[in-house]
Amino acid sequence: MPETVEIAIVSFKDSPSSPPQSWLDNLKAFASTPGLVALYFGQQIEHPDKYTWVARWTGQSAIDDFHNSPNFKAWADVYAAPLATSVIKTTQETTGEPSVPLDSPCTEFFINHGASDDFHKARLDPFIQKLVDAKLPGLIGGSTGEYKTVINVNEEVPEQKEVILLLGWVDKEAHTALQGEGSTIVSNLPMILPYSKGFNLYHVNLKKL
Known part of the structure; x- marks a missing residue:
């Protein structure tokens, strides 16, 4: 059965140079939740004031059990207290x-x-397959999914369908080096760009908690 993936994007009040230690400790405690396969966290390279965590769950029922557990409210209060903005998206379907x-x-x-x-x-999955088939240097692999925003605090989030591509690279520079005119990536962008209303792109050197 496919895993359920949560992607969260947060920023902190007063824009600290790093997340409060108490908040990080609370997030690390989340990593031991039953049904949570893995938890990742990191700072966005392009937007250093924003951080991303990603949770891989055995399924939606594990998320529901966590939200209904006796300790969830106390955990959520500590989680939310220092945040200026918070968005959490959950997969509906993945490849x-x-x-x-x-x-x-x-x-x-x-x-x-x-x-x-x-x-x-019909569009994003064939796009990523072309990148994989081209054996691009520095590309490790990818996954796609349809996502729904389930939590939104102080952020503008489009209500329309969101489809997210996750690509693994050896480093950000490997991706940047392949974005020139005539490259495999740029040549295949017409497969996807006209068929959404907009996009955001960023990189994170995630660490598993």
């Missing part, structure tokens, strides 16, 4: 193994907003 890009040294998050109905399977 590929999320562990591949998430366990890579650098993970690219390519978030497509307002995607067409056929965007995920």
Whole structure:
């Protein structure tokens, strides 16, 4: 059965140079939750004031059990207290193994907003397959998924369908080096870019907690 993936994007009040230690300790405690396969955390390279954590769950029922557990409210209060903004997205449908890009040294998050109905399977999946078939230097592997925003605090999040591509790279520079005119990536962008209303892209050197 496919894993359920949560992607969270947060920022902190007063823009500290690093997350409060008490908040990090609380997040690490979350890693031992029953049904949680793996938890990752890191700072966005392009936007240093924002951080991303990703949770791989055995399924949606494990998330529901966590939310209904006796200790959840106390944990959530500590989690939310220092945050200026918070967004959590949950997968509805995935292709590929999320562990591949998430366990890579650098993970690219390519978030497509307002995607067409056929965007995920008919456009994004063939796009990533072309990159894999080209054996791009520095590319480790990827996964795609349709996501729904389940928590939104002080952020503008489009309500339309979101489809997210996770790509694993040896480092951000490997990806950047392949973005020139005529490259495999750029040549295949017409497969996807006209079929969503916009996108965000960032990289994170995730650490497993």
